[in-house]
Amino acid sequence: MPNLSTTYLGVPLKSPLVVAASSISSHVDRVQMAESAGAGALVIRSLFEEQIQLDSMQLDEFLAAGSDSFSEATSFFPKIEHGGSKEHLMWVEKTRKAVSMPIFASLNAVSPGAWVTYAKQLARTGVNGLEVNLYSVPTDMGKSGSDIEKALYEVIESIKAEVALPVAVKLSPYYTSPANVIKQLEQHGAGAVVLFNRFLQPDIDPDTETLVNEMVLSNPAELRVPLRWAALLYGRTRLDLAVNTGVHTGRDAIKALLAGATVVQVASTLLQNGIPYLSTMLLDIQNWMDERGYKSLDDFRGKVSQKHCDDPFAFERAQYVKLLSSIH
Numbered sequence: 001m002p003n004l005s006t007t008y009l010g011v012p013l014k015s016p017l018v019v020a021a022s023s024i025s026s027h028v029d030r031v032q033m034a035e036s037a038g039a040g041a042l043v044i045r046s047l048f049e050e051q052i053q054l055d056s057m058q059l060d061e062f063l064a065a066g067s068d069s070f071s072e073a074t075s076f077f078p079k080i081e082h083g084g085s086k087e088h089l090m091w092v093e094k095t096r097k098a099v100s101m102p103i104f105a106s107l108n109a110v111s112p113g114a115w116v117t118y119a120k121q122l123a124r125t126g127v128n129g130l131e132v133n134l135y136s137v138p139t140d141m142g143k144s145g146s147d148i149e150k151a152l153y154e155v156i157e158s159i160k161a162e163v164a165l166p167v168a169v170k171l172s173p174y175y176t177s178p179a180n181v182i183k184q185l186e187q188h189g190a191g192a193v194v195l196f197n198r199f200l201q202p203d204i205d206p207d208t209e210t211l212v213n214e215m216v217l218s219n220p221a222e223l224r225v226p227l228r229w230a231a232l233l234y235g236r237t238r239l240d241l242a243v244n245t246g247v248h249t250g251r252d253a254i255k256a257l258l259a260g261a262t263v264v265q266v267a268s269t270l271l272q273n274g275i276p277y278l279s280t281m282l283l284d285i286q287n288w289m290d291e292r293g294y295k296s297l298d299d300f301r302g303k304v305s306q307k308h309c310d311d312p313f314a315f316e317r318a319q320y321v322k323l324l325s326s327i328h
């Protein structure tokens, strides 16, 4: 049997399939199921600073509403303080203990200090590494791209200064120069990049003339963007590359590995096909490797990257002009 083991963020993994941050991590039995089906690791859903603030505000409102109803009410209520990140941290710790595969925590903060505070708290749960989820939609017209990028590097640097764990950065594909951002992240202490965060875009319903925010799972066509970037980056950065978004089958995972992925993260396909589908994906990878005589992932990782491909320009303009002219 071909060997599927790999190393991600310095942590040995028995397979390159990593369960992406998602609701799959909300139940311990699902995490255990992922481990039994052959997952190499799992990322726990993010600790969102806004969620903590919202819960805290709701608690404050509830207490305030109660105290309006009865003049003495404030004395009825014992001093309740919002648990903050406590509940999430307990969950991370419980999950960490329930399985032996590596577990990564994910964090999405808004204020600069909060990133470090929560990173330190998450590090104490015993997780193997941190994924910094940079999901944000910058809308401030007064803020330049370089201001936003500078703030990002400061976040990574300050986390690395306080936390000994390896850090992966889940990036947006929408930087003017993702390659430069990735180079800077490397210099500021990141260990891996997750290509890419999947931005959920609101839709508009013309019948009701309202916004529609619904959770739509990914489709395999979305793999093209991370695939191209993994292929462009392979061999040009020391960072591990986690390809994420649009990996739905074992064949998709093979494509990502050929492009240069260190690991492949999956969520939508497991929500659609069930968590045991991981084992089918792994079997498809092994069968494909067997057919070609590959003994380990390193035998073919990055084989179709820009570095190793016959036409190094293919990934850049991707035959843009030729393809456009070919449709009549």
Ligand SMILES: Cc1cc2nc3c(=O)[nH]c(=O)nc-3n(C[C@H](O)[C@H](O)[C@H](O)COP(=O)(O)O)c2cc1C
Pocket: 020, 021, 022, 023, 044, 045, 046, 047, 106, 133, 170, 196, 197, 198, 215, 217, 218, 219, 244, 245, 246, 247, 265, 266, 267, 268, 269, 271
């Ligand atoms: C139900 C659900 C919950 C998710 N929660 C998180 C989260 O908490 N943090 C995060 O960084 N990504 C989250 N994601 C995004 C996934 O980690 C992943 O980046 C995205 O779904 C693309 O991968 P896929 O094509 O395999 O689904 C979530 C996705 C889904 C479907």
